[in-house]
Amino acid sequence: MKLISTLTASIVLLASPAFAQDHQDHGDHGEKHEHESHDHGDGHHEDMASDEMASSEIEAAEGRTVTVKVNGMVCDFCARSLTKVLKKKDAVEDVAISLEDKTVTILLKEGSAMSDEEIEKAVKNAGYNLAAIERA
Amino acid sequence: MSSRLVRALCALGAAAGFSLTISEARPVSYPEAWTVQTFNEAERNALLIHYTTTPKAAYGLRIEDRGYDDHVFYGGQHNRLLKRWNAPDSQANLYLKLGAGVAAGDFNTGDTESKAAGFAQIAADWENRHVFFSAAAGTYAVEGAMMTEQSARIGVAPYAAEFGALHTWVMVQVDHRPEVDETLGAEELTVTPLLRFFKGPALMEIGYSSNDEPLFNFTYRF
Numbered sequence: 001m002k003l004i005s006t007l008t009a010s011i012v013l014l015a016s017p018a019f020a021q022d023h024q025d026h027g028d029h030g031e032k033h034e035h036e037s038h039d040h041g042d043g044h045h046e047d048m049a050s051d052e053m054a055s056s057e058i059e060a061a062e063g064r065t066v067t068v069k070v071n072g073m074v075c076d077f078c079a080r081s082l083t084k085v086l087k088k089k090d091a092v093e094d095v096a097i098s099l100e101d102k103t104v105t106i107l108l109k110e111g112s113a114m115s116d117e118e119i120e121k122a123v124k125n126a127g128y129n130l131a132a133i134e135r136a
Numbered sequence: 137m138s139s140r141l142v143r144a145l146c147a148l149g150a151a152a153g154f155s156l157t158i159s160e161a162r163p164v165s166y167p168e169a170w171t172v173q174t175f176n177e178a179e180r181n182a183l184l185i186h187y188t189t190t191p192k193a194a195y196g197l198r199i200e201d202r203g204y205d206d207h208v209f210y211g212g213q214h215n216r217l218l219k220r221w222n223a224p225d226s227q228a229n230l231y232l233k234l235g236a237g238v239a240a241g242d243f244n245t246g247d248t249e250s251k252a253a254g255f256a257q258i259a260a261d262w263e264n265r266h267v268f269f270s271a272a273a274g275t276y277a278v279e280g281a282m283m284t285e286q287s288a289r290i291g292v293a294p295y296a297a298e299f300g301a302l303h304t305w306v307m308v309q310v311d312h313r314p315e316v317d318e319t320l321g322a323e324e325l326t327v328t329p330l331l332r333f334f335k336g337p338a339l340m341e342i343g344y345s346s347n348d349e350p351l352f353n354f355t356y357r358f
Contacts, residue, residue: 072222074264076334079299080357081166097299099265102224126166127191129222 064093066106066114069132070123073102078128085126089114102131160184161332161339161355163215163231163259164194171196171357177349180204184213192217198235204322206244207278209253211237226264233257239278244320251279265296268305286312291332305332309343323347 073079079097082104086095091112096105104123108114120130165171165188175182180203186196193216200209213235221228239253257274268291276283291307309328316322328351330343337358343351 070222071224072220072227074225074227076297076299076301076303076336077162077165077339077357078227080337081169084166084169099299100296125191127164127217127220131224 063136064108064110065136066108066119067134067136068104068106068119068123068130069134070102070104071129071131073097073099073104073128075099079104081126082123082128085122089118089122091118160215160233160259161353163233164188164192164217165357167191169357171355173355174353176352177345186213186215198237202239202241204316204320205241205278205283207239207241207251209235209237209239211235211253226262228262229260231259233259233274243278244317253278266293267291268293268307283313283315300336302333302335307332307341307343321347 070082073082076099079099083095083097086092086104086106091108091114092106093109093112094107096107097103098105106114106119116133119133123130160173160175162171163186167188167190169188171184171186171188171194173182173184173186175184180201182198182200184196184198186194188194193214196213196215198209198211198213202209213233216232216234217229218232219230234254234256236252236254238250240248240250242248243251253276255274255276257272259270259272259274261268261270263269268289271286271288273286274284276285287309289307289309291305293303293305295304297303307330309330311326311328312324313322314324316324318324323346326345326347326349328343328345330341330351332339332341334340334355337356339353339355341351341353345351
């Protein structure tokens with residue numbers, strides 16, 4: 001009886017309008033482009049104070065940003081994994097994530113570059129798949 | 137390590153049942169990441185610390201106080217991501233978890249002894265930003281005895297949070313343990329409504345089962 005009442009309460013809770021989902025379609029935007037690149041090592045550096053730098057701040061650094069669309073990035077742990085892996089790259093100054101848009105915006109250090117292949121390898125190393133790359 | 141110390145360590149946090157269950161969120165993290173997980177319910181408490189070496193493998197140490205079975209498991213654990221499906225708006229995973237070690241305690245017989253023990257579990261999940269499903273089936277073996285367990289979870293997110301914000305999930309977990317001794321207060325089938333919260337590197341789950349047992353799980357990655 002206790003089991004049935006618990007199960008019933010659970011179903012009612014899950015079916016409650018309060019938990020109705022806000023469905024949003026997210027199209028796949030952007031095309032993958034080829035770009036010139038330089039080789040960089042996989043050296044480590046300290047994370048910056050904030051793991052959640054605003055995309056707008058990064059996008060303001062014109063010419064040094066790469067926006068990557070990622071498949072499989074559905075949660076905060078996914079985003080954190082990508083941030084940690086990308087920030088270990090010598091060429092990367094900072095990373096911003098949008099779970100809504102499924103994008104990772106990479107701010108490159110002055111004078112540094114990352115090839116599409118390097119970015120794709122890093123995304124894969126974090127456990128995800130690259131869908132598209134757009135360079136500013 | 138004394139049973140009292142194990143209980144104290146495990147009391148740092150908490151889990152659903154033989155905590156090889158579904159509650160082990162993201163059993164493989166990102167390369168070079170450490171994960172500390174604690175699981176607790178009334179008579180089952182566990183502490184797991186693991187290190188992820190590649191996107192597909194993690195290795196760790198597990199201590200699990202199995203109150204109903206009156207023993208403590210000490211051993212190593214290997215989590216392997218067998219397959220991941222990354223889609224534009226969702227992700228699905230298939231995991232294998234293996235463990236081996238020693239079980240020490242009275243085993244409800246009154247005689248203290250140590251026995252070889254091990255476990256194997258297969259787990260699968262699918263999620264997007266709004267809905268979560270998972271299922272797992274496993275076997276825990278101690279010399280002369282084998283226990284099986286199946287678990288499933290369904291969850292919904294009342295809102296879709298951005299990176300770095302507080303993420304909240306409302307979930308229901310069902311555990312089936314056909315070999316439990318119900319005379320000791322355990323139940324073969326339990327249903328546990330729970331809330332999952334996570335923000336940054338920390339994840340916490342709180343719930344209360346149909347067996348009148350509180351659930352508290354905690355995960356921290358660094």
